[in-house]
Amino acid sequence: MLSTPTFISPALARDLQDCRKTCLNILMAFLALQSMSGSKGLLVATLTLILYTISLHITASAPGASHLGAVIFGILHAIPAVGILAVTSVELAFAAKSPAVAISIIIFCFLPTMIAISQYFRMRYMEAMIDQLPMTVPRDLPLEPA
Structure with missing residues (x-):
């Protein structure tokens, strides 16, 4: 059953903006660590996630973004977190040996x-x-x- 999408409230928009900032900070820290370690594959994944997060921020800042459905916007914001989880897991696997x-x-x-x-x-x-x-x-x- 399809229902009408609920629009993003100002409180949810602030929470998602905080989420983007946190993800971007974590990804920048990964980028710094990977530039020191020389891991090329993880460097590509981190740079991709950084670009996606910045693009998501630009999209969310655009006029009319509040008319997107809250569920769709929530899913789009989950992607950087899942990417951080994957990069962290791979780094852990390399570190644990x-x-x-x-x-x-x-x-x-x-x-x-x-x-x-x-x-x-x-x-x-x-x-x-x-x-x-x-x-x-x-x-x-x-x-x-x-």
Whole structure:
């Protein structure tokens, strides 16, 4: 079922601007680290994410950007964060020198996220189950308030 898009509120726009600034600062730090380490592949990924984040900032600053749907805008803003996550994971894998250690650290770090996602799906499942229950009124309760 498609619904009409909700437009971006001023508070959400400020939050997304803060998110862009944070992502850009993190990416600049990665760029500094990778320029010292000489990692060419990660350098390309970092520069790509920096360009994307700057482009996203320009798009968000353009007149009429507030008319984009909040969900679409949220997804566009998640891309730099996911990119930072990927670059960090790759750097961790190179630094750990052991795939088992790197995977263990990544799983441990994502424990709160995995718990939150599982709780979300659990709540959605419970809501669906409750919606399927028949709503009956016990015979000893009146249907109308007295």
